Amino acid sequence: MIDSDDFVQALQTIGIDFFTGVPDTILAGIIVALEERRLYTPSVREDEAVALAAGAYLGGKIPAVLMQNSGLGNALNVLMSLHLIYRIPTILVISWRGFEGKDAPEHVVMGQTMTTLLETVKIPYRAVTSQTVGEDLNWTARTFMEQRIPVALLLKKGVVKTLQP
């Protein structure tokens, strides 16, 4: 399991210096680590979060947005009619609730269709594993710098350490 502070450090190492988002249990440890480093600006909705990130990018920052995959539904229109057409790079750290259908009912449909949705709107993604995390982040940095579009890192339960329930 990846330590949440190590994961934040790795994101900072690839240049990310602006973090916003909406919480999820899978992301809770990362948010604590970000808050300890005084790097996190909470948003109230995921569409607001990605727009905040877009503004930060225009102001010279390299932004990341944390969200549960249900929030991807909220954010999709902004990603499609802002980031993808203005070519605004943003790293999306998305928790993969409903992976293989093993979650509460509200997560099942998004859990099954998230990757298809991302492919449909042409947002490149990778599911992070503790074995490949370094490579995953290098790929992220390369892809979003070259293409200047949103890139998604998907986090399944148990990959990055989170808070004890």
Add this chain to the structure above:
Amino acid sequence: MRPEEGVMQSRAQAMSALFAVMTDQPVIVCNGFPSREAFKLHDRPANFYMIGSMGVAAAIGLGVALAKPDRHVVVFDGDGNVLMGMGTLATVGALKPRNFIHVVFDNEVYGSTGNQLTYSRWVRLDQVAKAAGYVNVERVREREDLVYEFKEMLMKDGPSFLLIKINEQIEEADRVSLTPEAIARRFKHALA
């Protein structure tokens, strides 16, 4: 006739009055006719025209303001946009960026799609902003008032909220002819 009718200006008139007192402050303009009018009347590199993503003009502006804390950042918003992204008023009110000026041109309609009524006729958006924690909140309708209040806000610590009651008149203006990529590149460069 509503009490506020009769003395109101068009958005284009109000917008021109605001541009006339600005220097190089970045301006984020919401989608629909506000962007088209700003592009036609006062295009400048520090204008960001949000052509889609309705509801998030203030969030984009907030992101710019947080990234550039030493510059006043101005958002030209509309009542329909504010109602769609009303949660952002809470984010601004909680974070209290001192350099954030939120101008709302309030015509009480979705003017870019056929003047369907918005709820701002019944819901006072300036009071919502006040309750959310904006520091300076003003509601104006006449030219000299909006110029006076806006000048004050450019000098004060915010966040500030300037609600301008306008009439429904739309300036004849084509779509923004810059590509979205060019809008972003130019704006980012103007801020660097």
